[in-house]
Amino acid sequence: MSEAVELRRDPSHGYLGGVCAGFASRAGIDPILIRIGFIVAVAIGGVGIPLYALGWVLIPAEGPEKPAVQRLLTRSDTWLVAAGMGCLVAAGLLLLRAWDVWFVSDQILWPFVIAATGGALIWRQSQSAPERVAERAKLPRHTVNRAAAGAALVVGGALIFLYVNDALAPARDVVLPVLVMLVALTIILAPWWIRMVRGLADERAARIRSQERAEVAAHLHDSVLQTLALVQKRADDPREVAALARRQERELRAWLNNTRPLGEATLAGALEAAAAEVEADHHVPIDVVTVGDGPLDEPGAALVAAAREALVNASKFAGPEPISLYAEMADGRAEVFVRDRGPGFDVSAVPQDRRGVRDSIVGRMERHGGRATVHSTPGQGTEVELVMEP
Amino acid sequence: MRRGRVDRTLVVAGLATIALGTLLLLDRLGSLDLRFEYAVPAVLAAIGIVLITAGLS
Amino acid sequence: MTSVVIVDDHSLFRAGVRAELDGLVEVIGDAATVEEAVECIVRLEPDVVLLDVHMPGGGGLEVLRQVAEKRPAQRFLALSVSDAPEDVIAIIRAGARGYVTKTISGQELADAVNRIADGDAVFSPRLAGFVLDAFASVAGPVEVADPELEQLTAREREVLRHIARGYLYKEIAARLNISTKTVEAHVSAVLRKLQLSSRHELSRWAVQRRLVD
Numbered sequence: 001m002s003e004a005v006e007l008r009r010d011p012s013h014g015y016l017g018g019v020c021a022g023f024a025s026r027a028g029i030d031p032i033l034i035r036i037g038f039i040v041a042v043a044i045g046g047v048g049i050p051l052y053a054l055g056w057v058l059i060p061a062e063g064p065e066k067p068a069v070q071r072l073l074t075r076s077d078t079w080l081v082a083a084g085m086g087c088l089v090a091a092g093l094l095l096l097r098a099w100d101v102w103f104v105s106d107q108i109l110w111p112f113v114i115a116a117t118g119g120a121l122i123w124r125q126s127q128s129a130p131e132r133v134a135e136r137a138k139l140p141r142h143t144v145n146r147a148a149a150g151a152a153l154v155v156g157g158a159l160i161f162l163y164v165n166d167a168l169a170p171a172r173d174v175v176l177p178v179l180v181m182l183v184a185l186t187i188i189l190a191p192w193w194i195r196m197v198r199g200l201a202d203e204r205a206a207r208i209r210s211q212e213r214a215e216v217a218a219h220l221h222d223s224v225l226q227t228l229a230l231v232q233k234r235a236d237d238p239r240e241v242a243a244l245a246r247r248q249e250r251e252l253r254a255w256l257n258n259t260r261p262l263g264e265a266t267l268a269g270a271l272e273a274a275a276a277e278v279e280a281d282h283h284v285p286i287d288v289v290t291v292g293d294g295p296l297d298e299p300g301a302a303l304v305a306a307a308r309e310a311l312v313n314a315s316k317f318a319g320p321e322p323i324s325l326y327a328e329m330a331d332g333r334a335e336v337f338v339r340d341r342g343p344g345f346d347v348s349a350v351p352q353d354r355r356g357v358r359d360s361i362v363g364r365m366e367r368h369g370g371r372a373t374v375h376s377t378p379g380q381g382t383e384v385e386l387v388m389e390p
Numbered sequence: 391m392r393r394g395r396v397d398r399t400l401v402v403a404g405l406a407t408i409a410l411g412t413l414l415l416l417d418r419l420g421s422l423d424l425r426f427e428y429a430v431p432a433v434l435a436a437i438g439i440v441l442i443t444a445g446l447s
Numbered sequence: 448m449t450s451v452v453i454v455d456d457h458s459l460f461r462a463g464v465r466a467e468l469d470g471l472v473e474v475i476g477d478a479a480t481v482e483e484a485v486e487c488i489v490r491l492e493p494d495v496v497l498l499d500v501h502m503p504g505g506g507g508l509e510v511l512r513q514v515a516e517k518r519p520a521q522r523f524l525a526l527s528v529s530d531a532p533e534d535v536i537a538i539i540r541a542g543a544r545g546y547v548t549k550t551i552s553g554q555e556l557a558d559a560v561n562r563i564a565d566g567d568a569v570f571s572p573r574l575a576g577f578v579l580d581a582f583a584s585v586a587g588p589v590e591v592a593d594p595e596l597e598q599l600t601a602r603e604r605e606v607l608r609h610i611a612r613g614y615l616y617k618e619i620a621a622r623l624n625i626s627t628k629t630v631e632a633h634v635s636a637v638l639r640k641l642q643l644s645s646r647h648e649l650s651r652w653a654v655q656r657r658l659v660d
Contacts, residue, residue, distance in 0.1 A: 036442070080445030087438030091431040098427035153403045154410065154436045174430070289576035289611045292583060324572060324613030330583065337612045383612070 223251060239320070243283045250276060267300045267334060268293045271327050274308040282315035285322040292329040302368040303334055303388045306361045310338040310384040318342020318382065332390030341381040347374060361386075402443040406436040449564040452491060453477040454484040454510060455499040455526070460549070464497065467553030472560050481505055485513045488521060494564040498543065500527035500534050511541045524563050532577045540642050545569025567631040568638040575610040578641060599637060606633045 020034040027034075227248040234240045268290040275286040294300065307325065314323045318340035326337045358374055361384065365372040370388035413432065416422035449472045455461050461477045468474055476491050478484035481504040488496055488510075496514075500507040507525060514521050525543040527534065535546050544563050547556065548571060559569040570578070582599050599607070609619040616634075620627045 036439075080441050082445075084438040084441030084443075084445060087434045087441060089438075091434035091438060094427070094431040094434065098425070098431070154406050154433065154440055287572060287613065289572045291576050291579045291611070322613075326572070326576070326608070326612040328579070328608070339613045380618070 219255060224248060239283045242285070243280065246285060247276065247280060265296045266293050267296050267304070267329055268327065270296050270300070270304045271307060271325065271336070274304055275311060275325055278308060278311040278315055282312065284315040284318075284320055286311060286315075286325055287322055288325045288327075290327045290329070294329040294332065294334060299368040299370065299388050300334065302364055303336060303370065303386055306364045306372060306386050307336045307338060309361050309364070310386070314338060314340035314342065314382065314384075334386075334388045336386040337383055338386075339381065339383040344376045344378045344380050344382055346378055347376050399440065399444040403440045406440055410436060448473040449495060449561055450475045450491075450493040451495050451497055451560055452484075452488055452493040453497045454479075454488075454502075454507070455497075456480065456502045457499075460499075464556070468557055468560075471553065471557035481509050481513070484510045485517075488514050489517050492518070494522065495560050496521060496523045497526050497560070498523045498538075500525055500529060500538050507538055507543070508541050511538070511543065515542060522563050522566075524559060524569060532580075535574055535577055536581065536641070539574075539638070542642070544638060546574045547571050548573070562631075566635075568634045570607070570610050570634060570637075572611045572613055575607045578637060579604065579607050579611065581641075599640065603633050603637050606630055607637060610634070 020038055024034050227244055231241050231244055234244070271290065272288050275288045278284075279286045296304075307327075311323060311325065321341040324337070324339045326339070328335045361374075362372040365386055365388070368388065370386065372387075373385045374382065375385065376382040410432065413422065413424055417424040451468065451472050451474050453461050453464055453474060454477065455464075456479050458479065461479070465474050465477070472495075475493055476487045478487045481502060484496075484498075496510075498507045498510060502510075505512075507523075507527075511523060523543040525535075525538045525546045526549060527546070528549050529535075539546060545559060545568055547559055547569060551559070551571075562569050579599075582604075605623065606619060609622065614622070616627050616630045620630050623630075
């Protein structure tokens with residue numbers, strides 16, 4: 001097969017079988033022109049229909065193919081097209097009548113037409129059972145507005161035309177009975193319609209509720225039940241149990257509140273994630289309080305790393321009392337305080353290994369334009385202050 | 391409706407109005423004799439085309 | 448000793464708190480529902496009520512409301528698992544004089560109870576963080592009816608920050624070179640501002656947090 005563009009159907013872009021869409025893309029013109037031509041062919045003598053069927057069967061399809069009925073239903077504009085086609089058909093019938101080529105008696109035909117219209121409308125409403133279709137059943141407002149504007153223009157012009165031609169009187173004989181029947185049908189069918197629409201809304205609400213319940217059950221099963229099983233197993237190690245409980249509590253709290261997931265690209269999230277990791281590793285509880293938030297940029301990442309070092313340090317030397325992490329972020333300026341209730345130390349007489357850690361923290365902060373200070377008093381714990389200016 | 395594309399529905403509606411107006415004009419000028427039985431189908435056909443265009447775009 | 452009534456719908460928790468507070472404060476009663484709680488409080492007239500926020504039938508807020516009609520001078524300490532800002536701020540504004548989470552230790556809880564009985568306010572570090580957050584976003588280009596009420600003074604902000612950092616009152620007093628009583632006065636002033644300040648601004652803050660966070 002050559003590489004030239006073959007004639008193919010395009011079911012994903014078409015209404016029925018994508019024949020018109022396929023022709024359009026082959027010829028490089030707008031599908032709507034082909035479709036209008038096709039519709040005119042149908043309206044004239046139905047010659048378009050067998051042609052279309054032939055095309056549907058013979059021309060191979062390109063792309064995935066959805067069942068035609070489903071596709072029809074999921075397009076919200078189908079209603080407008082159907083209404084338009086109905087108008088054209090009615091026009092054709094009236095024309096036939098004018099040419100005295102009448103084959104069905106009046107009394108039967110018009111009520112049948114109106115009943116068919118009403119039935120189509122009701123069928124359309126009841127078809128919105130699948131939730132997706134109910135979504136799409138709302139017509140885009142601009143389309144309706146434009147169609148209404150167009151129709152109003154045409155009707156206005158026509159009325160003026162008829163009035164000038166003194167032709168309005170006979171119109172009353174036709175239009176009035178039609179209107180009366182439409183109104184009667186609407187009144188009769190309205191309660192059923194309303195009940196159906198309300199039933200659909202209730203069904204949808206119930207479905208959403210059961211979906212949510214399934215989500216909650218899945219989450220509980222995944223995390224909380226596992227943690228509870230672990231707790232029972234490790235019941236003789238109280239520190240481990242407390243750590244497990246704290247971690248699960250934090251996760252469940254975040255899930256319930258739908259707050260930012262741990263470790264997301266904000267400063268507060270990163271701090272909380274770092275605290276959670278340190279707590280998991282060293283089993284010393286860390287209380288995190290944050291005020292404000294800010295984006296996680298490079299100096300912010302350095303701040304989080306420095307805070308993490310301070311937390312690890314405090315966990316190693318100042319447990320098992322809880323450690324407090326307080327972070328205040330506003331307008332690009334971030335301040336973090338890591339406070340423990342350990343033995344504390346004399347800042348001026350520092351042993352070699354701890355000074356190494358302190359220098360690491362200070363150095364990290366200063367490399368990014370911030371500063372770090374360590375305050376400590378023997379017997380009253382230690383506080384590491386980290387400040388990052390914008 | 392995508393931006394930058396001509397609003398088809400209004401164009402078609404305008405064309406349909408022009409067509410009807412032309413019919414009226416021709417009727418007035420005497421070169422066409424338009425009876426009511428032809429007028430109503432013409433109007434309905436015009437409305438139908440406008441609706442179809444709106445639905446397809 | 449300070450007399451306390453515990454209100455919580457979890458019987459296991461009530462028993463646990465009783466055991467922890469044993470010897471530190473005097474637990475004279477407990478209740479599991481809103482109606483029981485109101486009846487119990489009005490009858491026994493405790494110094495402090497330990498009040499759970501989340502209970503069926505309207506929760507701690509409902510208890511506060513009903514007791515306020517019959518015994519307006521009753522002091523409440525709110526206790527809860529939840530630390531969602533909306534819950535916390537709501538119960539403080541309804542009249543509770545403090546808020547602590549259920550993971551608090553027995554001794555700290557007893558201290559908090561005693562402090563409330565003395566007429567002061569108790570702020571957990573997290574509550575202090577929320578309050579700082581709330582007033583930080585209220586201050587600004589917003590039109591405020593009473594500026595004194597809508598904003599925190601620098602001193603109050605400093606005290607709150609220390610609380611958020613985990614300092615005890617006496618440690619804060621030492622750091623800021625003021626007396627513990629002054630620290631307590633600042634905290635009480637903040638509580639008053641929280642309770643009286645424009646509903647509109649603070650509730651907007653709470654809504655924002657729910658939407659944005």
